[in-house]
Amino acid sequence: MIETPYLLFLGDAPDSLAAKVAQGIKDWRPENARGQLRLEGCKADLRLPDMTIAQAVEAGVKTLVIGVANRGGVISPMWKSVLLEALDAGLDIASGLHNLLRDEADLAEKAKATGRTLHDVRVPSVRYPIANGKKRTGKRVLAVGTDCSVGKMYTGLCVEKAMLARGRKATFRATGQTGILITGDGVPLDAVVADFMAGAIEYLTPDNEADHWDIIEGQGSLFHASYSGVTMALVHGGQPDALILCHEPNRPHMRGLPDYTLPSLEDVRDVALRLARVVNPVCQVVGVSLNTSALSDEEALALCKETEDRLGLATIDPFRHGAEKLADALDAL
Amino acid sequence: MIETPYLLFLGDAPDSLAAKVAQGIKDWRPENARGQLRLEGCKADLRLPDMTIAQAVEAGVKTLVIGVANRGGVISPMWKSVLLEALDAGLDIASGLHNLLRDEADLAEKAKATGRTLHDVRVPSVRYPIANGKKRTGKRVLAVGTDCSVGKMYTGLCVEKAMLARGRKATFRATGQTGILITGDGVPLDAVVADFMAGAIEYLTPDNEADHWDIIEGQGSLFHASYSGVTMALVHGGQPDALILCHEPNRPHMRGLPDYTLPSLEDVRDVALRLARVVNPVCQVVGVSLNTSALSDEEALALCKETEDRLGLATIDPFRHGAEKLADALDAL
Numbered sequence: 001m002i003e004t005p006y007l008l009f010l011g012d013a014p015d016s017l018a019a020k021v022a023q024g025i026k027d028w029r030p031e032n033a034r035g036q037l038r039l040e041g042c043k044a045d046l047r048l049p050d051m052t053i054a055q056a057v058e059a060g061v062k063t064l065v066i067g068v069a070n071r072g073g074v075i076s077p078m079w080k081s082v083l084l085e086a087l088d089a090g091l092d093i094a095s096g097l098h099n100l101l102r103d104e105a106d107l108a109e110k111a112k113a114t115g116r117t118l119h120d121v122r123v124p125s126v127r128y129p130i131a132n133g134k135k136r137t138g139k140r141v142l143a144v145g146t147d148c149s150v151g152k153m154y155t156g157l158c159v160e161k162a163m164l165a166r167g168r169k170a171t172f173r174a175t176g177q178t179g180i181l182i183t184g185d186g187v188p189l190d191a192v193v194a195d196f197m198a199g200a201i202e203y204l205t206p207d208n209e210a211d212h213w214d215i216i217e218g219q220g221s222l223f224h225a226s227y228s229g230v231t232m233a234l235v236h237g238g239q240p241d242a243l244i245l246c247h248e249p250n251r252p253h254m255r256g257l258p259d260y261t262l263p264s265l266e267d268v269r270d271v272a273l274r275l276a277r278v279v280n281p282v283c284q285v286v287g288v289s290l291n292t293s294a295l296s297d298e299e300a301l302a303l304c305k306e307t308e309d310r311l312g313l314a315t316i317d318p319f320r321h322g323a324e325k326l327a328d329a330l331d332a333l
Numbered sequence: 334m335i336e337t338p339y340l341l342f343l344g345d346a347p348d349s350l351a352a353k354v355a356q357g358i359k360d361w362r363p364e365n366a367r368g369q370l371r372l373e374g375c376k377a378d379l380r381l382p383d384m385t386i387a388q389a390v391e392a393g394v395k396t397l398v399i400g401v402a403n404r405g406g407v408i409s410p411m412w413k414s415v416l417l418e419a420l421d422a423g424l425d426i427a428s429g430l431h432n433l434l435r436d437e438a439d440l441a442e443k444a445k446a447t448g449r450t451l452h453d454v455r456v457p458s459v460r461y462p463i464a465n466g467k468k469r470t471g472k473r474v475l476a477v478g479t480d481c482s483v484g485k486m487y488t489g490l491c492v493e494k495a496m497l498a499r500g501r502k503a504t505f506r507a508t509g510q511t512g513i514l515i516t517g518d519g520v521p522l523d524a525v526v527a528d529f530m531a532g533a534i535e536y537l538t539p540d541n542e543a544d545h546w547d548i549i550e551g552q553g554s555l556f557h558a559s560y561s562g563v564t565m566a567l568v569h570g571g572q573p574d575a576l577i578l579c580h581e582p583n584r585p586h587m588r589g590l591p592d593y594t595l596p597s598l599e600d601v602r603d604v605a606l607r608l609a610r611v612v613n614p615v616c617q618v619v620g621v622s623l624n625t626s627a628l629s630d631e632e633a634l635a636l637c638k639e640t641e642d643r644l645g646l647a648t649i650d651p652f653r654h655g656a657e658k659l660a661d662a663l664d665a666l
Contacts, residue, residue: 133558133590194530195523197562225466225569225612229530232555233562257466263611274604278596279558 003062019044022067094119096177131198138208143218151291152218158318162327201237286329287314336395352377355400427452429510464531471541476551484624485551491651534570619662620647
């Protein structure tokens with residue numbers, strides 16, 4: 001667990017997109033986003049109070065989160081003095097960068113000397129068990145996609161928000177770096193050793209109250225040649241009662257695989273349900289989440305209606321239209 | 334690659350079963366099994382010449398292979414003097430044990446001083462790429478099982494033997510520790526980090542001659558809640574042209590999962606084929622391999638015939654009856 005609240009470090013972000021991790025935290029856990037720290041030349045702005053390290057400590061911040069993608073995979077020397085200052089001032093640091101904080105000798109040494117924690121959320125910090133497949137109490141819903149990066153994390157966060165708003169018990173369970181930084185906890189599934197993938201998801205979604213929903217962040221796609229094994233571990237480790245199909249229309253091919261077209265929603269429905277029922281025979285597909293960010297309002301609504309009519313499943317862009325329909329579908333289960 | 338030939342170290346094996354890795358090497362690569370080394374109290378005997386380290390060196394041995402499962406996961410002090418002597422005498426050491434040779438300070442130091450290699454085949458020695466899903470030349474067949482440990486490795490080795498015997502180009506591709514020790518090469522798939530699983534299998538089965546068959550060792554099962562993600566990576570990374578279904582009759586439940594019954598061969602056929610065709614639309618299921626070790630001769634033949642009639646697929650216990658029928662099926666493809 002990463003201690004909250006956060007100071008969001010935007011560094012010298014060249015544009016808003018580079019700060020999308022910080023944006024996600026602000027969007028989904030605004031109560032954790034106490035302020036932002038920007039270096040000279042930073043082109044991103046979350047419209048949070050700009051704070052120095054000292055001001056952040058004063059404001060009760062516990063952790064500096066690196067909310068920006070760095071250039072070329074290295075921790076910039078420009079960042080170092082700020083990070084060292086944060087440790088000296090009593091803050092932990094959390095990062096989802098490929099190159100690890102702990103591998104930077106000066107940071108590791110300073111953290112040790114000051115007794116602070118460096119959270120490298122890209123690598124597992126837990127020895128996960130082998131999955132045992134035992135039936136767990138509580139309810140679970142998993143987002144499964146036609147492709148990578150079609151909006152599975154946003155779908156899960158939207159559904160959590162809608163469920164909590166209507167007084168249901170629900171917890172978004174992060175399985176990727178951004179989700180972990182947003183929520184402060186989770187499993188970096190793509191970095192887990194093969195044998196322990198499904199067990200990591202069982203660990204993440206343990207026994208719970210009968211009316212509690214774990215909303216599990218999906219990863220990859222059962223139809224993605226590079227990452228399907230990761231998705232499979234989510235389907236079997238997650239033991240879902242409900243699946244939400246996620247899709248982005250208008251993609252010319254699978255992400256990173258120019259030779260592969262996307263499967264249809266029907267394909268994903270049939271294959272994912274068949275596999276999910278191995279571990280949970282009553283699993284149902286409850287709805288469809290479309291990422292309509294490239295469509296006009298009219299096009300988006302028309303596509304949702306066409307999809308809903310075709311599949312007979314509640315269909316919505318939850319980020320655009322709210323996730324009420326999907327929450328209704330979970331309530332109805 | 335592990336240098337051959339081998340001296341098979343049986344240690345103080347309490348019974349024959351404990352030496353099954355050594356037995357596998359002797360059965361499948363007899364030309365590599367130059368001799369055995371047994372300590373006092375060893376109850377296993379491969380009927381190979383007993384050799385001291387000095388005799389093994391004399392006989393041209395290059396590597397001492399730990400062919401025995403140790404007790405309690407520790408490298409016994411009884412073994413240490415032999416292993417140190419082997420390094421001193423110029424041999425490499427290969428091991429598939431959970432606890433690693435390289436983590437033993439005295440072995441690591443001696444290997445460094447003598448310039449020898451410690452092969453811990455349980456952990457990857459390569460940085461595998463992310464899979465790209467690109468169509469590769471050459472043919473590939475993958476064994477997929479109803480469960481773990483139903484005979485997928487033996488099926489692959491039997492098929493390789495039958496194919497080579499009839500003059501075909503074929504290579505068994507190991508994906509587990511025992512297979513790697515038998516063949517001297519391969520990918521320890523269950524120890525690969527999630528994101529790189531499918532890429533590791535692409536790396537293992539690269540472009541080849543059009544009439545060459547890679548015979549890929551299967552792992553786990555698409556229906557095994559603990560390991561299905563590993564199996565999925567084989568199906569998508571392996572890009573199989575042919576699948577062989579592997580099954581052991583009479584299992585009361587999935588291995589390690591008392592709450593799960595086995596899927597039918599029809600289930601495995603349908604699900605595996607659907608998924609394999611994502612990466613290779615012409616993939617076919619070509620046959621069934623039954624592990625009939627618990628059946629009488631009559632029962633075994635009757636079950637093969639019944640299965641063959643039911644599924645319309647060549648069915649055999651390749652270890653008992655030879656793999657000719659499966660080789661025929663590959664030839665016919």
